[in-house]
Amino acid sequence: MIPPHAQLLTSPPPILILPTAHFLKPRISLSAPPSFIKSIKINRSALKCSAASLVSEPPQLELSDHNRRPFPAEVTRTILELSSVGTLSTLSVDDGSPLGFGVRFALDFNGTPILCLRDGVSADRSRRCSLHVQLEQCGVRTPQCTIVGNLNKPADGIALRKLCSAWKKRFNEEVEESYLYVIDVERVLQIEDYGEDGIWVSSSEYALAEPDPLRNSAEKIVDEINTNNREDVLRFCNIYVDLDFQVVDAKMAWVDRLGFDVRVTSVQKDVYEVRIPFPREVGDEKGAKSSFNGMSQLAWEVEKNFHAFEFKKVKHAKKIGNSVQTSDV
Incomplete structure (x- = not known):
């Protein structure tokens, strides 16, 4: 009879079966590999013994609290x-x-x-x-x-x-x-x-109080995302935020350990600010980029109907000042 602890050591490790969609979207250049890639690297050595299939659970996000921000x-x-x-x-x-x-x-x-x-x-x-x-x-x-x-x-x-x-x-x-x-x-x-x-x-x-741990890299992160991942920021507003107007432009304003603020522009040229929390608190630049990358991947999969809505959307948008002025010239 095999002792219980031996059974745990020799039981087949789970293998993550990825949908085809994971290989369709190009890698986001600014961040580290997503968490599902890390899972494969961790289990690679164990594959020499045996293999089994297991469909992973979709990430769980709780984004409904727009007040999840630093004091x-x-x-x-x-x-x-x-x-x-x-x-x-x-x-x-x-x-x-x-x-x-x-x-x-x-x-x-x-x-x-x-x-x-x-x-x-x-x-x-x-x-x-x-x-x-x-x-x-x-x-x-x-x-x-x-x-x-x-x-x-x-x-x-x-x-x-x-x-x-x-x-x-x-x-x-x-x-x-x-x-x-x-x-x-x-x-x-x-x-x-x-x-x-x-x-x-x-x-x-x-x-x-303690200053935010991302303070020295926040401007760099925001600049990189607004330059290279503007499409993802716009998708965030459509997927993670429940707005009663169409968003025509979105720009990240700032990032901290708990999430980031986005300035959005409506069809009527009104400007709003929305707060999108991270799924969990981050402590450095690498963690912030990794969280953004994971949220971007999930938002893309939801948009393409590879994932159902598994989270509560942010419902608060604060109107900022006057409407955006456009030039006739």
Whole structure:
């Protein structure tokens, strides 16, 4: 009698039988091989023993939650990590007049802004201040945040040396310790784009938040997809999103660990933004491209009727500003 564990070791491994459709669509150039190709590579050595056939289950996607996006505190940390200049606003000590001027800033480990200000610039300002920072995302939208707090001199010692190190890391230059100031964050106003309503973030939420892991590669990913895979983005809107209008153009706006935002244009030239989540959270550029590739393959198969609808569609689309203007020339 064969022991139970021996039966498990010698049982025939499953072989993935692929429909003909898998070999009809060209490979998407920017991403890694799809998951079904990886399955074949994993089981290849086991094929020497025996073989059996098994039809794979179609991927399961849950796309109905359009709010599956980073928290406002995470978005704020991402904006500040990707930016190095902002507008510092203070009040004059003499007459209380508001004044804003451009500054460079670095961040310490918990997101505290570090400024380098000449004594003459800072001496006649009150401690109350705000720092406004905005980030243009692929020429499509401009999220922004405004930090409200107090402008203070850092304490001497190890903490001050760490601030100098953070400044050098950001700008690759030494800084005079006496010129350093920090903003003690009280709260942050985060705004998705021009004309949008803002959301207030508390100091504790801000300090505990982590910037998005895709922040340094997001613009590159979006540019590659909009350049080489525009047809796939348009197909996503038709397959994964439940819209009551025909989409004539679609462009990815930004990508993060939980999904991506797409700007779509209707026949009437109205512009909307839709949020399409990834099937699961990703942690780096390779994971984002692999998820996009898998979703693209599934969307193509659904469009060609090789797969039935196995998921809930995204049902929310936010109208953006005015209609697209066309020229008669």
